[in-house]
Amino acid sequence: MDINVPQQLVNALWLGGLYSLFALGYALIFSVLGLLNLSHSAVFACGAFVGLYTACGDEVFTTTCTELDRPIWIVIPAAMIGAGIVSVAVDRVAFWPLRKRNAPRMNQLISSIGAAALLVNLLQIQFGAAQQRFPFGSIPNDPVSGLPVVITPIQITALVIALGLMFALRILVKRTRLGREMRTVAFNERVASLLGVNVDRTYMTAFFIAGALAGAAGMMYGLAFNSMTPFMGESVSLKGLTVIVLGGLGSIEGAVIGGFLIAAIEVFSVALGRSDIRDAFVFLLLFVILVVRPRGLLGQGVEDRA
Amino acid sequence: MKTLIRTIVVLTFALVAVVPFQVQAQDGGGMGAWDGCPVPENLPEEVTIGAVFGLSGNIAAYGEPQKRGVELAVAEINEAGYLGEGTTLIAVFEDGGSDGEASIAAMDKLIAENELAAVIGPTLSAQAFAADPIAAENGVVVLGVSNTAAGLTTMNEDEELDQFIFRNSLPEANVIPNTITKSTEILGLERVGVIYGNDDDFTLSGYDAFADALEASEVEVVRTETFARGDVDFSPQLTNIINDDPDAIVVSALIAEAVPVVLQARQLGYTGPIIGGNGFNSPALFAQGGEAAEGVIVGAAWNIGSPSELSVTFTETFTEAYGAAPDQFAAQAYTGAWLVATAIRCADSADSADVREALAAIVDYPTPLGSFSFDETRNPVHEPVVQIVQEGMFKLLTEETAAQAFGE
């Protein structure tokens, strides 16, 4: 059996872009809160539906989208803003009250699971449980002609936007005042507030950015597969966790590398090996990496995070 | 050409509209034509049958058409005086919900409150496994009209109990071989790629049936790929399969995965036939698959495009009565009610034990599903259909439709 290497590379590349983009928000919140925000996958789904609603209007509440009210390109900024707002709301409702009372991390983790369930149910009530999609022909998903491999404009867009957002986030965290502020809050809220940082506002900002990234990822997912359900976050949720554990919890670059790596392993374990042992392969590798490097590929030392 | 078809359809509808249900009342027309047994003489004024269908929640998408199918059949039976002058068939419906507990409760209630000749339902196989033994223990015959799981009619340790459990819905294991044989014959398949979900009972047993049927038809499987429930990206597997240039791609999947598999195969440039299992029998295939679904081939117990006279009549009457076309669930439920009525007629008794005997004896009974018999384990015997998606709807797979779809 021979394999189509260039095509599988393309498959791995753009899937990796999606994984990374999703994992970035996880990583950002982890680095600021030191906490896994398990509602991230629900925010991801919210983003996709905000985008769908923006483009299609009230129609999506009762039936499926048959006609676009607004141009398709508007869905991505709409999804980012919408998911950002949802994410901030999650912080205010699920995390902020616990943070104020110094609740243990575990309680916040459970709270985030609750928030995820709530969001998914709200989506289900509002949009129904069935798959939603954009009208046929409204998404540029016919393969680009003249290339030796099959790749669609939407896949290229997804990859470009994913890489662009990753780069922007890296600059933001490493080079800007906001980035220093977030890293300071992550290290020690008390010290940050003594330096004049409004810690609550920092949290809100971080949650907005993480939400916007989730929204972008959700919308890309929705567009690329042209299918959105309230449960669409579930399958990527575990992938995202795997990605950040592999890359190193809370590391931005780690999330990016982890995303592309997991996608590449998945694709090539199918291409070269057997598709029925794909997940076993991914988790075996994860296990090996964690045994050799417990903090993940690019994880920070414990002393840095204390 | 198109206008001609439309005219014929409109005319037929108009005719049916003028004489609703009376078509069946006429001697020698419709389902009443079967005269394997004489008109009964000893039946009481009212004969009651029960029906347990999922009528609330998302399962109602199946339960509602089932209820309509039974209602339509009962109306026709009474109009036709099928159980003799002065005898009325009454159907009592109970909501069986979407899980086993709810259908047990519904079954208990039906049996406690009524003197039943038979029960039709429940909707899901899992519900049938839960509720059917209750009917059997009470000596009430139960006929499943949508249960496709293996072993349903032989589930009890006590074979006496099994004798009361029937179904008229073809298990997938019966549909798939027919699908493969017909497709191979019409499309001339030699080598195929297979992809299936390997973590779900339904898709696994579907895969096994496909693999056996392909081997029996001497079709070479050039590559087999798997996926897991909840996967959304199938491109790596499909890239592999398409790279091997197969004559067809065989898919065993539930609808949630079936649609993206079809979409992504088309996106990767594959234009050939895609053969699916029962999971593809869903309106979502058209709603979400759109153009990509064209050329998908699926086996089924019944198809709206079936040319048999009984099937055409049923489709027209049903559409007339409810303003929507029937689906496979409605057709099987409709047939089920007629089967039960026929057994009552032949037994000339409303006692469920007598009805059971008569039901088991039904052979070559003409129905919309085709010529129908029960085998010795009370499973259905009738010829399934093979459908192909064309212009956004299921049509029967024939040399012509195949040529239109794949241009040969």
Next chain:
Amino acid sequence: MLELHHVSREFGGLAALCQVKMVVPQGKVVGLIGPNGAGKTTLLNCISGLDSPTSGEIIFDGTPIHSRSPHRITALGVSRTYQNIRLFKEMTTLENVIVGQHIHGRSTLLHSMFVWPYHWREESRLKKDALALLERFNIGSVAHVHAGTLSYGDQRRLEMARALATRPRLVLLDEPTAGMNAVETHQLGEQILRMHADGITVVVVEHDMALIGQVCDEVYVLNFGEMIANGAPQAVKQDPKVIEAYLGHED
């Protein structure tokens, strides 16, 4: 009692300890001083097993311990406190000490399940001992308060009480007086002398020269990972190398 031979510890090519030699005789109080970052805490970590030397030997009571795990070293009778206080902040003061005692309780899980009269007696005995320890360090009044709410100095005292709860033969104290004023420091010095009187050997890392003068029989001076001096406190204080690197000239 404790001997260090040519102990070196490198972190990625950077030597935190270089060929350190040190001898702690039985029953003595030995001070370890040096600038911040000289390697004092690394040395304590190597002795208590939290870290292990890249090369060299650490002998406790004739047993090499440089490659043993911390709990086994504790079991041999070595106990310590930390520069950055490490208490169970959610537990009460008393519970912190009882946890420390556990290594000495004879009550096992099986005991606690089946031989409960024995277990109860054991528990109440441990509790009594623990309370006595707290009294000794003047923190008996806060026995039932969460350790996290204690003042800094009281947390330091609790750490020492907990270290003694394991009935050690050697105690390592890492900056025990940080955050205490001169009078409190002097009181703590008396506690150290009491340990000394009880026959416990003590190694104390400290910046407060008054305390060093008060309690130590001998002082070692560490600078950039190397031992630059050792001897009696008065002699070390006069050593020009020590004044240069550590003490500075009084202004």
Next chain:
Amino acid sequence: MTTLLQIKELQVSYGAIIALRGISFEVHLGQVVSLIGANGAGKSTTINTLSGLIKPRSGQVNFEDQDITGWRADRVTRRGLVQVPEGRQVIAPLTVRENLEMGAYLRRDKAEIEQDIQAVFDRFPRLKERHHQKAGSLSGGEQQMLALGRALVARPKLVMLDEPSMGLAPLLVNEVFAIIRSIKEEGKTILLVEQNARKALEIADYAYVLERGQIRHHGPADELRQNEAIIKAYLG
């Protein structure tokens, strides 16, 4: 003399435990005022309440004649009261330079911030050498220098130092006090909490002695240094 900071009848409690029992004191412009006392006397509680990290139960804090009682910590800092917390709390994962930039978090005058950072580097050449290193990799003394430098970059009106000499070698303790002295000579107002009462009284203009949440003695530092009771209780 202008009163910069005025505290009236400040009470603080942690649940049932009363930490401050109504203390009042003043800090005048340009003064170094020291709070001394035993562990648990309430010194750190006082400073943290002034910083807005702890909400007082009652009492009032006036800064430049404005009531700032109960303000959130970041607002207090914005107002010009900057605390250097105990235990050299530098931001370990950030570089030395980034720590200083965080000190100037509330300022927008880029050019002048850069000048101030350079001034810190001139004052602490060791920090300049290590400006690109993670603050967590600095030695204890360097971290304390960085914490001080970070506070200076904020251009505070009042610097509150919590135990600046804690855990430092004698040589470094001298150095830290030399720096505090130089900050004082530049005319900054300083509120100093320190265990090393001897050193604190050497540098302070005025001092308050806390005991169990109350002010027991106060007076010019020179006088307190001669006070028998104080010598016995705190100077050893």
